[in-house]
Amino acid sequence: MESRSHHVGPKVRDVNRAPAPKWQEGEVIGIVVETPETNTLKVRLSEPTGYLAGQYFNIRIPVEGRPRPIQRAYSVGSSPTEGLEVVDFGIRETEGGLVSPVLVRNTPIGTKLEVRGPYGDFTWQEMDQSPVLLIGAGSGVVPLKSIIRYALDKGTDVKMALLYSSKSAEYVIYDEELREMLSKAPWLRVYHTFTRDASDATAHYHRRIDKEMIAEVYGQLEPKLAFICGPPEMVEDAESALIALGMDPKMVKSEKYD
Numbered sequence: 001m002e003s004r005s006h007h008v009g010p011k012v013r014d015v016n017r018a019p020a021p022k023w024q025e026g027e028v029i030g031i032v033v034e035t036p037e038t039n040t041l042k043v044r045l046s047e048p049t050g051y052l053a054g055q056y057f058n059i060r061i062p063v064e065g066r067p068r069p070i071q072r073a074y075s076v077g078s079s080p081t082e083g084l085e086v087v088d089f090g091i092r093e094t095e096g097g098l099v100s101p102v103l104v105r106n107t108p109i110g111t112k113l114e115v116r117g118p119y120g121d122f123t124w125q126e127m128d129q130s131p132v133l134l135i136g137a138g139s140g141v142v143p144l145k146s147i148i149r150y151a152l153d154k155g156t157d158v159k160m161a162l163l164y165s166s167k168s169a170e171y172v173i174y175d176e177e178l179r180e181m182l183s184k185a186p187w188l189r190v191y192h193t194f195t196r197d198a199s200d201a202t203a204h205y206h207r208r209i210d211k212e213m214i215a216e217v218y219g220q221l222e223p224k225l226a227f228i229c230g231p232p233e234m235v236e237d238a239e240s241a242l243i244a245l246g247m248d249p250k251m252v253k254s255e256k257y258d
């Protein structure tokens, strides 16, 4: 399966004018275990190209029994404000998958990976519209965290809200970092929903993201721009919900992890 992305909304400036990215070597220089199925790989690029918060790279690796390396898309979880040489990829193991289980379970520090990027216009910069609603499920939070970190580092005070679905507290990617950013950013709200733990009172909701939930968060933020990232079905349902609430479809950006 080839990775694809789907985009609506304004085109990216700057980075899209650069020449098409080429494959380069990236070395894994750090690993952070985020959840039982997700690791952050800190990858040092041999030829840092620059990127915008929310963009992704392709990673390709040799896979046993396959004549050619297999590539998949992975969003950058770090922000360009943290430096361009090392990028963080937040990778969730898809059971039975060809690439992600290798990246999560069998990619030690020192591994050399082939990476190519950046790609995508699922990006936010300080001159873009706000308030900003971010909706993510599972590893869909990766580019959304990059956007929040970017906004924080840039010293903006635009209103942002993250509606984030995880199985349970144990599966919240970037839990600690989200708390740290919340403590520094009075303009930020984070609404957790846990789909497999109905009793954890630290979550605002205990079900999958649905239109009633989106309407509640929407009503509190009144967003002008929205970013939705995660499994295709969730992304499509959330897009429809936001448009039904009155958002301009051009202001609803989405990234489907299919």
Ligand SMILES: Cc1cc2nc3c(=O)[nH]c(=O)nc-3n(C[C@H](O)[C@H](O)[C@H](O)COP(=O)(O)OP(=O)(O)OC[C@H]3O[C@@H](n4cnc5c(N)ncnc54)[C@H](O)[C@@H]3O)c2cc1C
Pocket: 001, 003, 004, 005, 056, 072, 073, 074, 075, 076, 089, 090, 091, 092, 093, 094, 095, 096, 097, 098, 099, 100, 101, 139, 142, 143, 255, 256, 257, 258
């Ligand atoms: C723009 C973009 C950004 C992304 N960013 C991230 C990110 O930041 N983090 C992240 O974790 N993911 C991200 N993804 C998803 C990622 O690209 C991969 O799709 C994901 O890691 C799964 O790849 P895989 O090779 O492990 O699984 P695949 O080999 O693609 O398999 C996926 C599933 O299909 C099943 N399958 C495969 N072949 C068959 C078959 N023949 N019959 C039946 N079932 C089959 C597998 O068992 C598995 O469950 C992103 C995707 C896109 C498009």
